Amino acid sequence: MSGPSSMRTPLERVRGLGSAHTGTSDFWRQRLTAVAMTLLIVPVIVVVIMLIGRNHAGAAQILGSIPIAIILLLFIVASTWHMKIGMQVVIEDYIHNEKLKIASVMANNFFCVAVALASIYAILKLSSGV
Amino acid sequence: MIVFGYTWALMHHLCSGIRHFVWDLGYGFKANEREALTWGALIAGISLTVLVWIIAYAVGGGR
Numbered sequence: 297m298s299g300p301s302s303m304r305t306p307l308e309r310v311r312g313l314g315s316a317h318t319g320t321s322d323f324w325r326q327r328l329t330a331v332a333m334t335l336l337i338v339p340v341i342v343v344v345i346m347l348i349g350r351n352h353a354g355a356a357q358i359l360g361s362i363p364i365a366i367i368l369l370l371f372i373v374a375s376t377w378h379m380k381i382g383m384q385v386v387i388e389d390y391i392h393n394e395k396l397k398i399a400s401v402m403a404n405n406f407f408c409v410a411v412a413l414a415s416i417y418a419i420l421k422l423s424s425g426v
Numbered sequence: 427m428i429v430f431g432y433t434w435a436l437m438h439h440l441c442s443g444i445r446h447f448v449w450d451l452g453y454g455f456k457a458n459e460r461e462a463l464t465w466g467a468l469i470a471g472i473s474l475t476v477l478v479w480i481i482a483y484a485v486g487g488g489r
Contacts, residue, residue, distance in 0.1 A: 327447075327450065330443050330446075330447070331447070333440075334440065334443065334444065334447075337440060341478060344482075345478075345481060345482050345485050345486055346485075346486075348482055348485070348486030348487075348489060349486050349487075349488075349489030350489065
C-alpha cells in the first residue's frame with residue numbers, strides 16, 4: 297500500500313476498498329433492496345392477510361395469480377439479499393479473527409441463499425397448484 | 427405472540443429504514459429533527475404493528 301509520501305491521491309487510494317474490499321456496491325444494493333421492499337411491503341401484507349386461515353387449496357389458488365406470485369418472489373429476493381448484506385456488515389465490523397470472520401461470512405451466504413431458494417421453491421410450487 | 431413480536435421487529439425496521447432514507451436524502455440532521463425522527467419511527471412502528479393485526483383479525487379472523 298502507498299505510504300504518506302505516495303503520489304497517489306487520497307481518492308485513488310480508497311477506490312475499491314473499504315472493509316469488504318468491494319467499495320460502495322454493498323451500500324448501493326442495501327439501499328436498492330430497501331427501497332424495493334418499502335414499495336412492496338403494502339401489497340405483501342395484503343397478500344399475507346388474504347392467506348390467513350386458508351387451507352392448502354385456497355393458498356394455491358391465491359398464489360396461482362401471476363402478479364401475486366411475482367410480488368412475493370420480488371419481496372423474497374429483495375429481503376434475503378438485504379438480510380445477507382446487513383448480516384455481513386455486522387460480521388465484518390465485529391468479528392476480528394480473520395478465519396472466523398471468513399467462515400461466518402461464508403455461513404451467512406449459505407444461509408441466505410438457502411432461505412431464498414426454499415422460499416422461492418415454495419412459492420413456485422404453490423403457484424403451480426401442486 | 428411470537429409472530430406479533432416479529433411483526434413489530436419488521437415494522438420498526440421499516441420505519442427506521444425510512445428515517446435513514448430521509449438522512450440519505452440530506453434532510454433531518456438537526457438535533458431536534460433527529461430526536462423527532464427516532465421517536466416517530468418507534469411510535470409509527472408500534473402503530474403499524476397494531477394496525478396490521480387489527481386488520482388481520484377483522485379480515486381473516488373468521489376464516
